[in-house]
Amino acid sequence: MLFALFFGAGNLIFPVMLGQMAGENIFLANAGFIVTGVGLPILGVLALAFSGKSDLQSLASRVHPVYGLIFTVALYLAIGPLFAIPRTNTVSFEMGVRPFLGNADSAWPLMLFTIAFFGISLFFSLQSSKLVDVIGKFLTPLLLVFIGILIVVAFVNPIGDVQAPVESFVENSFFKGFQEGYLTMDMLAAFVFGIVIINIMKEKGITTKKEMMVSTLKVAVIAGALLAIIYSSLTYMGAKSVIELGHLDNGGAILASISSYYFGSFGKVVLGFIVIAACLTTSIGLITSCASYFNKIVPRFTYKTWAIVFTIFSAVIANVGLSTLISISVPVLYMLYPLAMCLMVLTFLHPFFKGKQKVYQFSILFTFVVSLVEGLNAAGLQIDAVHQLFTDFLPLYTVGLGWVVPAIIGGLIGFFVDSNPKGDMNQPIAEEKQIV
DSSP, rough: OHHHHSHHHHHHHHHHHHHHHGGGGGGHHHHHHHHIIIIHHHHHHHHHHHHHSSSSSHHHEEEEEEEHHHHHHHHHHIIIITTTHHHHHHHHHHHHHHHTTTTTTOHHHOOOOHHHHHHHHHHTTTTTGGGGHIIIIIHHHHHHHHHHHHHHHHHHOOOOOOOOOOOGGSSSSHHHHHHHHGOHHOOOOOOOHHHHHHHHHHHTTTOBHHHHHHHHHHHHHHHHHHHHHHHHHHHHHHHHHHHHHOOOOOOHHHHHHHHHHTTTTHHHHHHHHHHHHHHHHHHHHHHHHHHHHHHHHHSSSSSHHHHHHHHEEEEEEEEGOOOHHHHHHHHHHHHHHHHHHHHHHHHHHTTTTOOOOHHHHHHHHHHHHHHHHHHHHHHHHHOHHHHHHHHSSTTTTGGGGGTTTHHHHHHHHHHHHOTTTTTTTTTOOOSSSSSO
């Protein structure tokens, strides 16, 4: 189930695009992508289990209750109705339906598909008790079979040789791949999907901290291994396709062309099933998680009401187009990802600095300053003086990790400034303490 929830729209289109751009530097670029696309999501799920917290907001509230609410709402909106949920529909249409429409430019096909896609998503979202069975027993095996067919054929009969990388991947290809992994949004989604997995484990009878960590680790490693294999395979296919297909504009076009190259019209059908199955699983999971969270913070509206609202809103946003959605999401992700990574690291280090709140606050504050600048840069709102200052004096800034050193400095300052010897009393639960 965890694999199926993670593996959605961006997970299909971004690895193949990465392969085309990285070319001969595919191994380093793919390694960077695996870190953010697999490693960080796994650690995010484990961080939730390790913290003993019941949800992301309570975890982020270790910084401050107001920050916990703002950060959690921002994260849910980003991986929900603003970007990720609409993208599942748009990618499904572009890769699973449009290839059968020829050159038709009418808006009606997208509109009708959107109604059907989100109608199905809403139906299963309102059947939350059946979520595990539907995703785990039906859609996931179907998805794996179709992807496996395409991958095996691509390995047995490669399209061509790997070509030279594009200019942006000639140097620092590992870090370029690292940043490309942001676009999957899986690190952010880990804080949401992890809650779903942990709650299901509790329902299955897991009661202690040790049992929870062991079971979560097993689940995360299995899901992560599947993701890493498929990401690497898709990246390989993309890298091998350039000589025959040329450099295409997006991963959707690349996958469609690869599938047609091997299977012709049948390839379009196979690809359509792959994409729609993958995107439906993610859409269902996101609607369920977002509706559950907002029902919790605004209980006057029922879960059903929130699910309907998010579904309708996402359906409207989905019609702005895939390219627009991706371009708008990039600056937001450049701001949210460093904050999420910093919170995750602090969660694991929590026992070592005795949960001192100032450590969280200073580390997150310094991280936010840098991530805000990087987000503005990505949005085309670069502040030249600040950008030049960071370029000259801030380590790792030019490779997109300028927040790391400030986060460490902020944490050290917070550790020595905090005069509360007890720190956060809500530390991770004892190993054999019952999980409530």
